[in-house]
Amino acid sequence: MIAEVRAKGRAPRVCRYALSVGGHRPSNSLDAAATFAVRNSWQVGGEEQTFTDPHGAPNPELRTGWRLVRKQIRAGYADGVVVTTTSVISPHAEAYEQELLWFEMHCAFVAVIAPEAEMGRL
Template identity: 60%
Template sequence: MHREKALDAGLHPEKIRVEADPYVPIAAARREILEGIVTQLRARGRVPRVCRYALAVGGQEPRHSLDAAAAFAVRQSWRIGVGQSYTDHHGAAESLTRPGWCLVRQQIRAGYADGVVVVTHSVVSPHIDAYKQQLNWFGAHFGFVALVVPEMQEWRP
């Protein structure tokens, strides 16, 4: 399909082309998982429990990011457990090797949390494939990822 598009673009350079945002289907799937889990939990009389996660820049605690995640959780009527805030250094390796992110996943796997709240998807991973892998992992473990700023509102170059 990509070859056909490239060939068509070469043969018809005057044609206007609009590229689909690759995050649209990912955002829809993420929201569907989140809404499904929250609905099931509330139907059982449970308040969703979440962790907060953020990346620290320059060794500073990401207080604004963690506060934004907490405010988002409060607006959703979710509960943040004591000690359920995790951070890693910005620029650290992919999410699977970050200690704080691994602790979030342990909380989900152990059933101590139902989801994680982050400010933007790039906190999970700036790479679309790695981001999708993390969303799939959370969905497979009956967990969700909530974003303060949805994928569609983020600025991407």
């Protein structure tokens, strides 16, 4: 997916997504996502492409922030999303895999800074 975007002559555009704990903005996670994206020469969206949800919301499809990430992808404003770990999307392998399939169907990507071994992604 990333190579296809670059072949069109532009840098991939990404959203940042993180979970907040106790109502606090997850600045460290969002900053890490931005740093990761810049290191990969991706275009990082500003606050309008930065999304969060409260930690503990079980189904990613029901979270407001995650739905907004998907909306950015569907509208063509972003080519992918950057998260710190797979568990930010879902701690359940099945739900995580469903999200990966959704992104694949929409010709988009999920970039995970630190994949977790228990998700079977390493």
